[in-house]
Amino acid sequence: MQTKHQPEIPPQQIYAEVSKLLGAAINELPKSRDEQAHKYHRHRIKKIYEAFSKDEQDQFDIRLCALILNELDKGIKGAKPYLTDKGGSAAEASNSIKESLRLLSFFLDCSSPKIGFLGDTPKNMWAQLEHDFIGNYSLIGHNCEHASLSDESSINKPAVNRSADFCSAALSAQRPLLLLGDTHRVGFKPQPVLDLVISITKEFSETVEINLEISDDALIHTDPNCLTLVVYNLLKNAVRANRRMPELKIDITVDSIKDKQWAVMKFRDNGKGIDIAQLRRNLTEQRRGSTDDMSDEDVLALLFQPNISLSAGGTGLGLHLVRTIIHDRLGGQVSISNHQEGGAEVLIRLPNESNQPLL
16 A cells, blocks of 8 residues: 655654654643743744755654654553552552643644644644544543542542553554554454443443444454444444434444455444435535535545534544545445435445455
8 A cells, every 4th residue: 555654764863853852842841731831842843843854854753653652652551550450549540641641732732733833644643633532531531630639439440441441442553544554463353342442432422322233253354453443433423423312323233254255344323314415515515526426325435535524513534534444454345325224324344364464
C-alpha cells in the first residue's frame, strides 16, 4: 500500500531535537494549564520546525506523534496496577494519567487545525485522538483522582479498567495507522474483543441494547486492536445517529465462512436508517458535485469519505476510519445500507486465511 509519508529513519539529530524540546515542555509547563507557558513553548518548537526542510518536517511530525503515543501508553500502564489491584495507589494512578494528559494538551495546541503549525500527520492524529478515546482517557483520570481525594471504594475499578483496556487497544491500533507501522494478524475468538467494546458503549449510553450472536466456528484472523477500534466507531456512530430513540437496539452477528475463507460481521440497528435524500442534499451543499446520476448504493458509499456526516455535530471521521482500517490495513471490505426491515446495516468481510499478509 502506498502511504503518504515514507521517510527514512529519522536522523538522530531530529530525534534529539524533538526529545529536548518536548522534555523542556514537560518539565517546565505548570501542572495547571497555563496558556502563556503553552504559547512560549509552542513558539520555541515552531521556530525550530520552520527552519527544517519539508522532508525534515515530515520526520519531525512522525517522531512527535510517536513520542505522544508512547506518553499516552505510559500513562495507561502507570494506572493499570491500581485498577487491577496489583499495587499502586489511586493517587499514583491519577498522577500517571495527568502527566500524559498534560503533554497531550500541549500537543493539541501545536497540532490544532486552528492555531497549530505541524503537518498533516499530527493534524490527522489530533482529530482521531479527540474523536476516538480522549473522553475515555479523561474518564480514567477523573475517577482515579476522585478516588484519591475521597473513599477509594467509590471507584468502580472493573468499569474504569475496561476503559483503560480499550484505550490500550486504541493506542495500539493508532500507531500503525498514523506512523506507518505494521499491523499483526493473529487468530482469535471474537467474543472478548466484542464484549470489551460493548461494555464501553453501554457505559456512555444507558438506552442502548446490544445483542451479540456468534457462530460456534467463528474464528477471525486479523489485528484484534484494529478490530476493537472499528467496532467502537461503528457502535458509537449508531448511538449518535439515533440519540433520540428511547430504546435503541443494535444486533451484531459474526459468522466464519470457511469455504470462501472470510469472516463476516453484521451490525444492524433498529433506528431511523439513513436519509439518502438528505445525504444527497448535504453532498451538494458541500460542493462535492451532483449525485443525480449516482445510485443510492454509490451515494451511501460516500459516507466512508472524511468529513461527511448526517449527525448534528458529527465529524465524519468514524466511518472514514472504519474504511481505512478494514480496506487499507486489513485487506477486507465494508459497506453500509438501509435494511429492508428498517434501520441501518454495516457489513464487514475480513479475509480469514492465517497466512495471508495484511496490507
